[in-house]
Amino acid sequence: MGGVEDDEPASKRMKLSSEELRRLSNGSTIKEPVAGSSRDLMARPLQSEGGEEVVGSKGVIKKVEFVRIIAKALYSLGYIKSGAHLEEESGIPLHSSVVNVFMRQILEGNWDESVVTLRNIGLTDERTVKSASFLILEQKFFELLDEEKAMDALNTLRTEIAPLGVNDSRVRELSSYIVSPSYCSLTRSPKQDTVRARSRSKLLEELQKLLPATVMVPEGRLEHLVEQALVLQRDACMFHNSLDKEMSLYSDHQCGRDQIPSQALQVRLCSAYQI
Template sequence: MDLPSTSSQGGGNEVVRSNTVLKKTKLVQGMKSLLYSLGYDRKGKSLEKGPVIELHKELVDLFIEQIIDGKCDESQSTLLDVCKHADKISLLILERKFYELLSEDKVMESCKTIGLEIAPLDNSDEITRELSSLIISPSENLCGQESGIRSRKRVLKDLGKLLLPKKSLKPSYQHGKDEVPYITIQTLKNHGLGEVWCVQFSPCGRYLAATSGNDVNMSEIRPSRGIVRLTPLVGHIQPVSYITWRDPNDLQLLTCGVEETVKRWKISPTGDVSCLHTYRKENLGTVSCAWARNGKSIFAGLNNGNIVRWNLEGEEVGFWDGRRTTMIADLAITRNGRELITTRDYNTILFFRWETGWERFIYEDGDIVSFSMSEDGCYLLVSLADERINLWDIRPVPPRLVRTFEGHTRKRYVVRACFCGLFIASGSEDSNVHVWCKASGRLVGVFVGHSDTVNCVSWNRAHPRMLASGSDDRTVIRWAVNAHTKSHKGRDVKDWQLCKGFS
């Protein structure tokens, strides 16, 4: 929920009201001067000179305007991905959100803010008790509290103190999480006859699986030898459309044929692969599959809209009929293992608690092409047919739209997007890989290398400098950070280096 806005419409000339009348543009300019005078601008510029991270002034400008406009949720999203003091910042912003809701007698919303947003944060016990006590008699307890724009100005001052000192703006070099993969280090030609519809790194980053028509090509990533091919997974009759690894086990994965079956595979320590089981429903085909969180059962979406659950031995242990999924080949389980995520209609995401039958939804204003869930289970990335990619925070009820990414091309085919640490990557029908900054929505890279539609991308979370993409040109490209370049200029093709791999 957003903070109630105290501004009227009018673009850059809109008027902000507290005890005085002030042009919004003048107020925003004053807020920028406040943070920059405390050293933010100087600190930010020094970081932009570093080798791996760009800290753009536009993020600060966006954040300030969101605070001024009372957009609590959006302002948190802008900063959370680029700041180590996420909980401290959230407490300051959410405390102000609570006060503004309570001052407007929105008691229920105030209670939800405390219980669902403030209480789960670290070191929030004291503030939770303090704010809870205010709800008993709001009119008396809020006496003397600053309100409106003056209170938001105070929030900005307090945030400035958190952002600026010491090391709070120092970029994290751990595992290269702030870097965008943007050079080709290997191009793998598909030995099969099919286009590459799906690529997936294993959870521990050791293996890469890529569809090849009816088969799945398997590769092992070895530091000394690059990618080494393993025995392909052979046995599907129809083209393979979906791959999902058992997390955190690198040695088992599921593959799903188009309106066919689900197969469970195992990789031995020596690199040999074998099919452990084939799961099928009589007279029905599967279109999607997912592991249960405990790894002891699997779910599958069927081509008639039903969902089935099997244990590992193939015994059916659950079946839900009705319109609970579509032919879109995506399925996920929430981090707590309680909800199944699928598409109920072509513009609706369904969260289904199979034990109780309880449902909640995300309603999109366009047809859904694909979706993927973040590693921490907090966010969902939904690709739409109209060339938008929406980022949803799925923790609140109902889920909250955080940001929209645009710039890639999608006219006819299914193209998939994925989370890449601080970035978002997507395939595209223009034969390129597109990468955006997750915090700002800014397009930071268009990676050239394929010669046909890029259907899918996969981030290696164990080796965050690595990204893989699969294309209709029947190749898989492995991208990585150019260690010899001090800044990433993804849009400048001159900065890219095509390193020939093996085929």
């Protein structure tokens, strides 16, 4: 109808449009002709670097790490369903199945099972394994004392904690709690590790700090990265003259020259005698 006919099928034109949209959304570039069905096109992975999928224009953000950190942030903010949906839709779990079992065992107080599971996580540093085992068995020790099972607590100290060879001074301190339970209540402080009634969730947080970040994503990791970026932008701002609360995530921070004071609000006059 008065124009040059397009010999390309409509499906192929649609595929190119979809690819362009995907390119705009993740910063990747078209490096080869589009082929295959539109379904295959939308399922194509993001650009990769050294065999790993990456996101962002610089190619330095690993997709798996990025998704895991976002999921961790969602859970921390209380968006449990959203975090679970992200794991399911992306196919990238926040934690491995073994780590999930380990965390559940800690929260349920299955101490012996959790120590066994700890060794199945795949940690290569034996010192880390022993230090983590020490924290778990220490919690077991305190809970036995809370239940007034002094002999069981003593047995745990002698046969499970002491053989680890970790923190001998702490082992001696734990033994004093058995000899004189009142010593524990007199010396413990909310700010010390000697808190006998330390919660299991607190123990999990301590284990999280001890274990590699690849095993358990650190708490507040996304917030830390965002804050770090904002602080770097603020420090690099040549004309910085604004409050931190005025910084926004929607755009890079940069103060203009117009924010530098250019007029005097008060002028002090000095007499000749004062000069």
